[in-house]
Amino acid sequence: MTRTLSVAVLAGDGIGPEIIPPTLDILDRAARLAGAPSLEWHHVDAGAAHYARTGESLPVAGMDIARGADAILLAAMGLPSVRYPDGTEIAPQLELREAFDLYAGVRPIRTVPGVPLPLADSRGASLDAVLIRESTEGLFYCRGRTKIAEDDSFASDEMRLTRHTSERLFAFAFDLARQRKAAGKPGRVTLIDKANVIGSFAWLRRIFLETAERYPDIETECAYVDAMALNLVRRPWDYDVMVTENMFGDILSDLGAALMGGLGMAPSADIGDSHAVFQPCHGSAPDIAGEGKANPTAMILSGAMMLEWLGHRHDAPTAVDAARMVEHAVSAAFADGALLPGEFGGSAGTAAVGQAVLERLG
Amino acid sequence: MTRTLSVAVLAGDGIGPEIIPPTLDILDRAARLAGAPSLEWHHVDAGAAHYARTGESLPVAGMDIARGADAILLAAMGLPSVRYPDGTEIAPQLELREAFDLYAGVRPIRTVPGVPLPLADSRGASLDAVLIRESTEGLFYCRGRTKIAEDDSFASDEMRLTRHTSERLFAFAFDLARQRKAAGKPGRVTLIDKANVIGSFAWLRRIFLETAERYPDIETECAYVDAMALNLVRRPWDYDVMVTENMFGDILSDLGAALMGGLGMAPSADIGDSHAVFQPCHGSAPDIAGEGKANPTAMILSGAMMLEWLGHRHDAPTAVDAARMVEHAVSAAFADGALLPGEFGGSAGTAAVGQAVLERLG
Numbered sequence: 147m148t149r150t151l152s153v154a155v156l157a158g159d160g161i162g163p164e165i166i167p168p169t170l171d172i173l174d175r176a177a178r179l180a181g182a183p184s185l186e187w188h189h190v191d192a193g194a195a196h197y198a199r200t201g202e203s204l205p206v207a208g209m210d211i212a213r214g215a216d217a218i219l220l221a222a223m224g225l226p227s228v229r230y231p232d233g234t235e236i237a238p239q240l241e242l243r244e245a246f247d248l249y250a251g252v253r254p255i256r257t258v259p260g261v262p263l264p265l266a267d268s269r270g271a272s273l274d275a276v277l278i279r280e281s282t283e284g285l286f287y288c289r290g291r292t293k294i295a296e297d298d299s300f301a302s303d304e305m306r307l308t309r310h311t312s313e314r315l316f317a318f319a320f321d322l323a324r325q326r327k328a329a330g331k332p333g334r335v336t337l338i339d340k341a342n343v344i345g346s347f348a349w350l351r352r353i354f355l356e357t358a359e360r361y362p363d364i365e366t367e368c369a370y371v372d373a374m375a376l377n378l379v380r381r382p383w384d385y386d387v388m389v390t391e392n393m394f395g396d397i398l399s400d401l402g403a404a405l406m407g408g409l410g411m412a413p414s415a416d417i418g419d420s421h422a423v424f425q426p427c428h429g430s431a432p433d434i435a436g437e438g439k440a441n442p443t444a445m446i447l448s449g450a451m452m453l454e455w456l457g458h459r460h461d462a463p464t465a466v467d468a469a470r471m472v473e474h475a476v477s478a479a480f481a482d483g484a485l486l487p488g489e490f491g492g493s494a495g496t497a498a499v500g501q502a503v504l505e506r507l508g
Numbered sequence: 509m510t511r512t513l514s515v516a517v518l519a520g521d522g523i524g525p526e527i528i529p530p531t532l533d534i535l536d537r538a539a540r541l542a543g544a545p546s547l548e549w550h551h552v553d554a555g556a557a558h559y560a561r562t563g564e565s566l567p568v569a570g571m572d573i574a575r576g577a578d579a580i581l582l583a584a585m586g587l588p589s590v591r592y593p594d595g596t597e598i599a600p601q602l603e604l605r606e607a608f609d610l611y612a613g614v615r616p617i618r619t620v621p622g623v624p625l626p627l628a629d630s631r632g633a634s635l636d637a638v639l640i641r642e643s644t645e646g647l648f649y650c651r652g653r654t655k656i657a658e659d660d661s662f663a664s665d666e667m668r669l670t671r672h673t674s675e676r677l678f679a680f681a682f683d684l685a686r687q688r689k690a691a692g693k694p695g696r697v698t699l700i701d702k703a704n705v706i707g708s709f710a711w712l713r714r715i716f717l718e719t720a721e722r723y724p725d726i727e728t729e730c731a732y733v734d735a736m737a738l739n740l741v742r743r744p745w746d747y748d749v750m751v752t753e754n755m756f757g758d759i760l761s762d763l764g765a766a767l768m769g770g771l772g773m774a775p776s777a778d779i780g781d782s783h784a785v786f787q788p789c790h791g792s793a794p795d796i797a798g799e800g801k802a803n804p805t806a807m808i809l810s811g812a813m814m815l816e817w818l819g820h821r822h823d824a825p826t827a828v829d830a831a832r833m834v835e836h837a838v839s840a841a842f843a844d845g846a847l848l849p850g851e852f853g854g855s856a857g858t859a860a861v862g863q864a865v866l867e868r869l870g
């Protein structure tokens with residue numbers, strides 16, 4: 147077992163630099179309490195503000211630190227006012243996904259009791275599903291490849307799905323379902339596609355069903371993306387592991403975040419075969435930046451996902467214990483319904499939420 | 509003013525042929541009561557079952573009837589077991605959209621009081637927004653154009669947006685917002701895109717903002733599709749007219765249907781410069797076909813949208829009156845919460861719902 151784990155920390159833009167400090171405190175304390183390897187933080191300057199200053203969104207030196215670290219923790223990047231010449235935003239998180247081949251975007255849809263939730267049905271208060279969003283290709287393949295007709299009469303973009311990535315993605319989803327099944331969860335994988343209309347999705351479904359054959363213990367289901375947008379509002383409790391293309395996953399994981407009470411509660415991980423980035427689902431929220439109002443929970447829970455992943459990867463079960471401790475501390479902090487960040491109409495700011503979680507760690 | 513209006517009726521597959529008869533009865537009665545032109549129904553056989561029998565999903569003779577009619581009423585098409593050789597489904601509704609250039613897919617998100625709804629917040633019970641889904645291009649442009657690599661290593665599809673269609677689409681959305689504003693609604697148009705990442709959406713946003721300049725009386729807003737999937741769950745009451753690309757519109761309009769209680773309550777219209785198709789958002793539901801269980805409400809409300817469109821187009825205000833009568837009858841039928849179709853755990857079947865609406869027409 148390693149004694150230390152190194153983590154590249156990209157605080158980024160907007161509220162990013164505000165939600166990082168309480169998160170690192172909590173992760174440090176949890177690691178210490180669990181007897182896990184200690185965490186070494188390597189801060190990397192990157193993002194839209196950095197681009198505006200230097201013309202680079204993610205400098206080579208920063209990439210090298212990220213590449214050499216055991217994991218990457220990212221807060222938030224992008225600013226509406228800083229764009230590339232074609233009008234798209236600076237988003238180094240997309241470059242990281244591409245550079246490190248982080249194909250599996252893991253977006254848990256797990257509710258924290260005590261947080262105000264949108265659904266009327268009480269089953270909506272105990273959701274525990276995971277959406278796996280492919281994160282390197284699909285419609286996002288088009289980045290930097292957009293065609294605009296010379297006479298400006300049309301614009302077009304290519305969606306691309308590869309067998310190599312799809313196979314790894316589906317294996318990831320089925321392995322996760324198997325792990326979850328071992329922990330008492332349903333053990334089912336739902337592919338979300340538009341195979342009824344779009345040829346490459348009909349092709350993708352074939353690969354999914356091929357992979358499914360290797361997992362006879364796991365239930366398999368295919369659903370159309372439009373139907374899923376409806377089902378996730380009407381009966382999200384019926385799903386276990388879901389897996390889908392990049393753009394669809396972007397859309398549905400934000401829908402999933404809504405079911406958790408909003409982006410402030412929604413953590414994520416972008417996982418590849420050798421690297422992984424952990425970051426909240428929310429953006430840089432420049433409208434509230436600098437005011438100490440940002441809810442750090444999604445960032446903290448992303449940190450817990452990182453501890454869990456590091457623990458499995460480096461054979462350090464104590465890091466997995468530390469992850470569980472952070473999750474429990476978050477649940478304990480919100481349990482009585484009194485801790486209400488701004489998006490829920492409350493006044494708990496970054497420091498208050500961070501402090502509440504830290505205290506519950508014991 | 510015309511004395512009669514001709515309507516091509518495509519009952520289609522599954523529950524389609526069951527929900528058409530009560531709908532035609534209701535529309536006939538409403539037209540009569542309002543003193544509107546009478547409706548002439550021209551039945552056209554088309555769909556997946558027809559394809560399985562004849563090798564054609566929409567015969568030329570049927571297309572001619574549709575082309576010659578004043579409007580087209582479509583119930584449901586497609587059967588999971590009947591597919592084209594590439595694995596996609598038979599969907600003549602897509603062919604109609606292409607053939608008649610029905611670029612504006614109008615999908616109201618309007619709740620009917622008395623129907624069980626998913627959101628906890630009481631504002632979710634009085635939604636009145638409209639999503640305009642572009643319906644002829646976008647990612648659906650790829651139909652029949654999918655590329656599969658010879659070695660099966662990848663599949664790709666093209667998303668295409670044209671200036672011509674986008675301009676007409678946005679003008680449609682702004683005109684609708686203006687009409688709605690005149691009727692006391694907010695008068696705001698929200699473009700839904702992914703301009704931060706996808707070049708053709710950055711291009712589309714420019715066209716949207718160009719169009720917006722011609723409507724200084726209408727508020728304008730641009731939002732990312734992922735954020736909208738969240739906002740439509742958290743605060744759908746904040747939106748008025750929304751407009752978006754085909755695939756995004758497909759996904760978000762089903763989300764919108766969920767907010768109305770499900771697809772059984774969600775009508776739609778696909779409108780072009782010369783033709784229009786009116787159809788419920790739901791599919792052919794083969795699992796309950798033949799049992800008399802299908803909820804005809806979405807079909808009936810689609811018929812009301814048709815009456816309204818016909819009235820405006822043929823200078824027949826009485827047809828608009830008839831549309832309002834149908835809508836009021838639907839509201840009256842559901843108002844006390846006792847009429848519960850199967851999807852809400854009740855036992856009201858096709859005939860019972862149809863009868864309840866017919867009675868409320870007076």
Ligand SMILES: CC(C)[C@H](C(=O)O)[C@@H](O)C(=O)O
Nearest residue numbers: 224237240396429704705734
């Ligand atoms: C900011 C944006 C580029 C990003 C994406 O679309 O992937 C975000 O929405 C996300 O979900 O991580």
Ligand SMILES: CC(C)[C@H](C(=O)O)[C@@H](O)C(=O)O
Nearest residue numbers: 342343372586599602758791
């Ligand atoms: C059945 C299918 C082809 C169709 C579509 O995707 O357009 C449907 O989902 C719709 O929304 O009208």
